[in-house]
Amino acid sequence: MRRNISVIIIVVAAIAMMLIVGKHLARESRRGSDALSGAPAVGAAAPAFELTALDGKNMRLQDFRGKAVLLNFWATWCEPCKIEMPWFVELQKEYGPQGLQVIGVAMDDSGKSQIEKFAQQIGVNYPVLLGTESVGEAYGGVEGLPTTFYLDREGKVVARVIGLTGRDEIENNVKKGLNQGHVAQGPK
């Protein structure tokens, strides 16, 4: 009888524990942390890609080897993206001479002209590429925007962030990228 009671207690405790763990995981997932599963991990090489820029030229990520790259996935319908982009403009000006290259990847379906207009309004001073589903997939699906990857000079991920963060955190991640990896030759 006593053993039966202990079995029941174990079962109830196991169920309670699973529910708590499940709920916690669900909450975390909804915050977007799971949205980065499948994305290149910190320390891993950023997936290579070739995308078309607003000026019609094709650009490859490898073209920026030797530079620290701030790779920002954004969209015109993304309000928090509008907050970050002026900071990226400032950081490009400030850290560009030290080897920072900001790259924007527009992930929305609106036409090129709308993206261009939006970028002009913000005063973007870095290349904006037209994103594709396959590139988005290679970076974990980029479901939540903005999603930003910080790469070192060797093209390895030093940080990845979903959603809006403070300017200080962005700047710290930029510095991490600049300080890690060997200084190789600049863009071809």
Added chain:
Amino acid sequence: MSHWQVDKNCWKLAVTVCWLASVVAAEQFSKLPQGLVSVAPTPTTGVIRGRVSRVELHFRVASGFHINSHTPNSKVLIPTTLKLDPPTDIAMGQVRYPKGTDISVPFAKGEKLNVYSGDFEIVAAVRPLRTVVPGEYQIRGALRYQACDNRACYPPKQVPLQFLVRVNKKTSVGVRKNRQSPHVHH
């Protein structure tokens, strides 16, 4: 039955219950991040030939998220829109969207966003033509929305929906009030 056998059966039961609980929990919780907007089942609505009737559609935005209203405060934001695809001989009239709520979010520096959050209702006008054969007709459609939370925004999505209208010849048919029932996630 010996004590040993009873214990063995109890442990078997315990393992089975644990396994079932984990399956159910996984099933339930895995659904949560998928659909940020759900639609409640819409009961069949009685409508009269040649007259306009209104169908209430009930939606729920997942807790912690908001979606742009039908009239967001910025042209670049994607408005919530309902598209319905009625069968021939049933015309759709005006769709009435609720007023959104103006909110301030940390990322919109002083700018107010007009959004829906929690439960909201959209009313669609349905008018069967005078010539339509009485009976039940299915109307399909989708709600297009674009959701955000306090830090990030998510790509525009659609919630498919469908409801039945029962076309009657004459009056004496009232429009049934929709119940707020469990929402279906998509």
